[in-house]
Amino acid sequence: MADGRGARLERDRLEREFFAEMEEIFDALAADLRALAAAPEKGRPCQALINPIFRGVHSLKGIAGSLGFHGLADLAHAFEDLLDRLRLGRADLTRETIGLMESSVDALFHLARDVRHGTSAARDFAELRARLHAGAAAPPSGAGADPLDSLALDPGLRSSLSQYEEGRLRERLRAGGRVYLARLRLDPQRFDEQIREVTREVGRTLEVLGVFPDPVAAAPGPAPEAVGFAILAAGEAFPGSRGGAIAGVPVEATEIGPALPAGSEEGIAPPAADGVGDLHGLSGSLRVPVERLDEVLAQVGDLSMAAMALQRSARAARDAHPGDRALRDLEQKIGALLLRLRPLQRSAVKIRLVPLGQVFNRLARLVDRTARAAGKEVDLRTLGGEVEIDKAVMDELATPLMHLLLNALDHGIELPHKRARAGKPARGRLVLSAFQRGGHALIEMSDDGGGIDLAAVRAAAEAAGRLAPGAPLSRAEAHEMIFAPGFSTARTVSRVSGRGVGLDVARRAIRRLKGSIQTRSIEGHGTTFTVTVPVSLVLVPALIVRAGGQRFAIPIGSVRENVRLEPSRLRRVDGIQVYDHPRGPLPLVRFEDLIPSPSDRPETPPGGYAVVAGPPGRPVGIVVDGFIGRQEIIIKPIGGLLEEVPGLAGAADLGDAVAVLVLDPESLVVGEPHGGPVC
Amino acid sequence: MFQAAGQALALPLLTVVEVVPFRPPTPVPWIDRAVLGLLPLRGRMVTLVDLRNRLGLPPRPPGGRAQVIIVETPGGLVGLVVDAVTRVGGARTEAPRAAPAALGLARPGMCRGVLEGAEGDVVLLDPDSVIRGGP
Numbered sequence: 171m172a173d174g175r176g177a178r179l180e181r182d183r184l185e186r187e188f189f190a191e192m193e194e195i196f197d198a199l200a201a202d203l204r205a206l207a208a209a210p211e212k213g214r215p216c217q218a219l220i221n222p223i224f225r226g227v228h229s230l231k232g233i234a235g236s237l238g239f240h241g242l243a244d245l246a247h248a249f250e251d252l253l254d255r256l257r258l259g260r261a262d263l264t265r266e267t268i269g270l271m272e273s274s275v276d277a278l279f280h281l282a283r284d285v286r287h288g289t290s291a292a293r294d295f296a297e298l299r300a301r302l303h304a305g306a307a308a309p310p311s312g313a314g315a316d317p318l319d320s321l322a323l324d325p326g327l328r329s330s331l332s333q334y335e336e337g338r339l340r341e342r343l344r345a346g347g348r349v350y351l352a353r354l355r356l357d358p359q360r361f362d363e364q365i366r367e368v369t370r371e372v373g374r375t376l377e378v379l380g381v382f383p384d385p386v387a388a389a390p391g392p393a394p395e396a397v398g399f400a401i402l403a404a405g406e407a408f409p410g411s412r413g414g415a416i417a418g419v420p421v422e423a424t425e426i427g428p429a430l431p432a433g434s435e436e437g438i439a440p441p442a443a444d445g446v447g448d449l450h451g452l453s454g455s456l457r458v459p460v461e462r463l464d465e466v467l468a469q470v471g472d473l474s475m476a477a478m479a480l481q482r483s484a485r486a487a488r489d490a491h492p493g494d495r496a497l498r499d500l501e502q503k504i505g506a507l508l509l510r511l512r513p514l515q516r517s518a519v520k521i522r523l524v525p526l527g528q529v530f531n532r533l534a535r536l537v538d539r540t541a542r543a544a545g546k547e548v549d550l551r552t553l554g555g556e557v558e559i560d561k562a563v564m565d566e567l568a569t570p571l572m573h574l575l576l577n578a579l580d581h582g583i584e585l586p587h588k589r590a591r592a593g594k595p596a597r598g599r600l601v602l603s604a605f606q607r608g609g610h611a612l613i614e615m616s617d618d619g620g621g622i623d624l625a626a627v628r629a630a631a632e633a634a635g636r637l638a639p640g641a642p643l644s645r646a647e648a649h650e651m652i653f654a655p656g657f658s659t660a661r662t663v664s665r666v667s668g669r670g671v672g673l674d675v676a677r678r679a680i681r682r683l684k685g686s687i688q689t690r691s692i693e694g695h696g697t698t699f700t701v702t703v704p705v706s707l708v709l710v711p712a713l714i715v716r717a718g719g720q721r722f723a724i725p726i727g728s729v730r731e732n733v734r735l736e737p738s739r740l741r742r743v744d745g746i747q748v749y750d751h752p753r754g755p756l757p758l759v760r761f762e763d764l765i766p767s768p769s770d771r772p773e774t775p776p777g778g779y780a781v782v783a784g785p786p787g788r789p790v791g792i793v794v795d796g797f798i799g800r801q802e803i804i805i806k807p808i809g810g811l812l813e814e815v816p817g818l819a820g821a822a823d824l825g826d827a828v829a830v831l832v833l834d835p836e837s838l839v840v841g842e843p844h845g846g847p848v849c
Numbered sequence: 850m851f852q853a854a855g856q857a858l859a860l861p862l863l864t865v866v867e868v869v870p871f872r873p874p875t876p877v878p879w880i881d882r883a884v885l886g887l888l889p890l891r892g893r894m895v896t897l898v899d900l901r902n903r904l905g906l907p908p909r910p911p912g913g914r915a916q917v918i919i920v921e922t923p924g925g926l927v928g929l930v931v932d933a934v935t936r937v938g939g940a941r942t943e944a945p946r947a948a949p950a951a952l953g954l955a956r957p958g959m960c961r962g963v964l965e966g967a968e969g970d971v972v973l974l975d976p977d978s979v980i981r982g983g984p
Contacts, residue, residue, distance in 0.1 A: 468892045475892075720875065761878065806894045810924015811884060811980070812877060821875070821887050821894045829875040829887035829894055 188233045192282055194457075195226045199275050202226070207268055218338065218377050220263070223271070224253040230278060242281045245295050248302040249274045258337045261305065270305055273298060321349060322426040327382055327400070330542040335379050335402075342377065342404035349404045350376065352416075352423035353384055355396040358675045362569045365399055367417035376405035383543055383576075460522070460561055467518040471804055471823075474511050478825035480504055515804075519709040522562070526604045526613065527555025529568050533575055537600060540579050547597040548583055554604035559611050560706040566683055567613075567703065570676035574615050574699050575600075577672055581659070582619030582697055592694065594618065609705050609727065610685075616698040622691040624648050626659040649689040653677050683707070684727070684819075684836065712803045712832065714824065715781065715794040718761035721830045722794075723803055723822055728835040730782045730789060732797070749780060749791055756782065756791045783835030790835065805832050850971055851918065851931040857971045858900075858931070860918065866926065868934050871915035885930065888917075895919060895926040903979055920976055927980050 206219045231246035252270070255261035277295050321328075321339070331339070342349065352372065356364045369378055384400035408423050415421060484501040491497055530552045541548040559567075583589075583598035590596060601616045627648040631637035634657065643651075651657060655674040680687050685703035704710070704727060712723040739750040740758075747758045758780060780791035803822040812818065819834035850859045874886030874897045883902040888895045897917065901909055909915060909932065917928040963970050 472892045806889075806892070807925060808877075808887060808894050809896045809926065810922065811896050811898070811927065812887075813924070815877060818877070821889070823889040823892075827889055829889045831875060831877065831887075 185237060188237055189282075189286055192230060192233055195230055196275070196279055196282070199223060199226045203268075203272055203275060207272070220253060220257040221334075224250065224257050227253055227278075230282075234282075239282075239285050241295075242278065242285060245274070245278060245281060245299065248299045249278070252302050252305045257334065267305055270301055274302060322424075323351075327351075327402075327543075330382065330539070331380065332542075338377070338379050339402075339404065342379075347404045347406060349402070349426050350408050350423050351426050352401045352403065352408070352421050354399050354401065355420045356399060358397045358573075358672065359569065359679065361397045361399070362572060364417065364419050368419050368421065369401060371416045372401055372403050372408075375407060376403035378403045380539075383540055458521075463518075463521050466521070467515075467804075470511075470515050470518045474508075474515060475823055475825060475827070477504070477508050477511055479827070481508060482826070516709070519560075519706055522560050523558035523705070524561050524564055525555055526557050526559060526564070526611065527552070529564055529571060530555045530602055530604075532568065533571060533602060536572060536575060537579065540576060541583075541598075544579060545585060546579065546583050547586055548579065548600055549597050550600045550602065552602045557604040557606050557611055558705070559703065563683055563703055563705070563707060566679060567701075570679040570701070571613070571615070573672035573676040574701075577676075578615060578617040578619065578697065578699075582617040582621075584620050588620075592620075606705070609711065610702050611705055613701045613703070614698055615701070616696065618696040621693040621695055621697050622649060622652060622689070623659065623693060627651055630657065630659045645691075649691065652689075681836070684725075684834075707805070709802055709804055712801060712822075713781065714798040714801055714830070715792075716796045716798055717792070717794040720761065721798060721824070721828075722761070723801075723824075723830050723832040724781055724783060724792065724835065725819065725832070726800070728783045728833075733780050733782060733791070735778055735780055735791075735793070751782075751791075756780070756789060758791045758793050760793045783833075792833070792835065803830075803832065850936050851916070851934045857935075859971045859973050860920075860929075860976055861973070866919045866921050869917050869919065869928075871917050871930060888928065890919070890926065893926055895928040897928045897930055898980060899930045900979070901930075901932075920980070922976075922980060929979065 202219060202223045206223070209219065227246050227250050231243050231250055234240075234242035234246060249271075252261070252267075256263055256267070261267075277298055281295075321343075339349065352368075354365070354368060365381060369381060372378055379402045382400050382402065384398040408425075481501070481504045484497070484504050488494070488497040488501050534550050534552065537548055537550045578600060583600070584592070584594075586596040589598065599618045602613070603616075604611060604613045606612075624643070624645060628637065628643050631643065631651055632639050636651070636654070636657070637643060652659075653673045657674075677687055680701055680703065683703050684707065685701060687702070688700045689697065690700070691697040711726045713726055713729055715722050715724060733749070733751065735749060741748055741750070743755070747760070749756045749758055779794050779796070781794055782789050782791055784790035801824060803824065805820040805822055808818065808821050816837045817834055819832045821829040822832050824830050850857065869890070872888060874888045876886040877884065883899050885897040885899050888897055895917075899908075901907065913932065915930050915932060916934050917930050918934065919926055919928045960972050960974055963972055
């Protein structure tokens with residue numbers, strides 16, 4: 171049956187992906203174990219190296235379990251138990267334990283390979299499992315009063331620490347290390363990237379225990395719109411001076427832990443020995459750096475251009491000798507070649523696509539941390555993580571999605587007691603889902619919190635002078651108002667948000683991606699934000715038009731409709747030509763008015779059509795003389811000197827070595843038609 | 850080393866990618882007169898800048914041949930349109946000496962100095978300020 175076959179194919183694909191992931195985990199485990207084994211030479215095994223091993227085995231267990239490979243899952247589970255006790259400091263890490271860990275990874279690897287190749291699982295790991303259980307039951311060494319109480323930690327921060335983080339802190343204090351809290355002031359548009367850089371820098375000399383939201387002190391002064399985070403780290407010395415900047419970010423670090431003489435662990439020596447287990451790979455997948463893919467894409471594009479030029483020559487030759495059969499045959503063959511190149515080009519673009527699940531995972535971790543800090547309980551569900559978008563789009567999406575998430579956690583989901591009063595379960599529910607529609611991906615962030623409080627929005631708007639007291643405010647207008655820069659309904663700035671910056675930044679970032687965001691909210695029940703972004707910014711279906719003696723390309727996604735201009739409906743208003751469209755007056759844009767024309771350009775008759783496009787709510791009619799057709803184009807960037815030019819998305823080569831300007835109607839606004847930029 | 854309006858000029862070789870014959874570019878709206886437009890080159894877009902215009906020299910007579918010196922910049926590829934490229938190579942002097950005011954170039958800020966070439970003095974230009982249109 172078609173169904174059965176489809177399900178089998180799906181399962182095969184899942185298995186292949188999982189084995190690819192397992193292979194990566196085994197590679198990482200091998201490296202981590204080598205580092206762990208080398209650490210004792212420094213004086214003491216480094217506890218923090220256990221954590222990545224634990225995570226790797228935990229993931230392995232999950233994958234094996236979900237595929238039904240129970241032997242593998244059981245062994246991984248036993249191993250995981252031991253690792254868990256080790257990382258929480260409840261079991262001793264000795265050379266013997268490390269040996270046991272190496273044997274376990276080896277065993278897991280061979281089991282996985284057996285499963286992959288379908289060879290019968292003749293191996294029995296009962297003895298190994300017994301040893302793992304024994305190791306996991308070892309009593310911890312040392313106990314006593316909780317050293318964490320001696321730290322100058324803000325109670326809110328202290329309560330949001332996870333069990334693992336507390337374990338690490340205790341371990342560090344026992345080893346005589348110092349604990350630092352570094353406060354960062356970050357740019358709201360790049361805080362995600364900045365946190366990563368600073369964490370990496372700090373991580374060079376200290377163990378980073380956690381990154382927490384840290385409300386920016388509401389002091390007047392430069393950069394009032396900064397986002398605040400704090401890094402908790404422990405070790406010997408803080409890199410650089412404590413008040414200053416790391417990776418360009420202003421940092422203020424204070425020592426909050428006991429200043430005992432340091433005896434902390436140093437960096438790890440690079441591993442020398444060979445990897446664990448067999449060298450043959452488990453799966454058929456590859457990881458490739460993005461630059462290499464871009465090269466391939468550029469080369470495929472060049473190939474297409476060359477083939478099209480060849481086709482033109484062949485056509486010209488055939489036109490010159492119409493009866494020549496050989497030339498006709500040549501032209502046909504070249505046409506066939508070109509047909510084969512289109513799918514190649516599409517494949518090259520598809521290679522750059524990555525699953526949204528990657529950004530969903532990072533958001534899940536943020537939800538965990540932030541909800542705890544705000545004293546709220548939240549469950550996050552994600553759906554559609556397999557939907558794929560271009561890597562460049564994904565990289566830009568992370569920050570706006572984070573802002574939306576922080577907004578949902580702060581304003582949306584209520585505190586547990588408030589939820590109970592409203593008859594809702596104490597744990598708030600956040601659903602992040604994605605699905606594909608044509609050339610776009612839709613990402614929905616839905617919470618079951620209190621919804622957008624129209625009264626609160628009105629009050630804040632009136633207080634900020636954005637709304638006259640008593641003036642009407644529709645629900646749609648209120649939903650639009652929350653995105654205004656600097657607008658916030660928060661009476662106090664919380665740990666998480668409240669500055670009025672996040673939603674504005676999020677929407678602008680989404681617009682830069684040529685996407686949009688819609689809001690749906692019901693008071694008392696919750697809010698849903700729907701973010702729409704194109705799957706690829708690179709290969710785009712476009713309408714090719716002729717205007718002012720030149721060709722232009724307009725991305726089809728921006729086009730609302732095409733109208734035929736009836737001369738009787740044209741009129742001039744304030745120096746701008748306007749067309750009386752049935753749906754309302756439409757300002758027109760003509761290219762002849764904008765491009766400095768050389769004196770020898772042929773006079774063109776006034777255009778007969780208009781392409782209706784433009785920013786939401788402000789459509790514009792782009793006057794064209796005619797339509798050439800529809801084509802998938804690759805938009806090339808046009809460089810630093812032309813950055814200031816509004817209305818241009820880039821340029822494309824349609825196949826005849828001429829640059830065709832690609833319009834960006836969303837940034838085209840009609841103004842003065844003569845002299846100076848139309849802006 | 851190249852020529853524009855009879856003036857002998859030079860650019861440091863390190864920034865130059867290649868030299869191609871001039872082809873009419875696609876004009877781009879709304880920008881200063883010196884930027885002629887865009888030309889595709891092997892999958893990338895080159896922004897053409899008219900060197901005569903930048904230096905305040907009279908425009909090229911119509912029908913004259915021209916060449917484009919392609920330079921890699923942080924913002925992408927830029928092509929400087931000149932009359933003719935005369936040679937590629939070293940100048941006799943190591944470091945440029947200061948340009949005498951008598952040269953009469955309208956934009957002294959774009960010059961780094963004067964080199965001694967095989968056939969006489971050559972004005973060394975500063976690529977960044979020439980491309981950007983200002984120091």
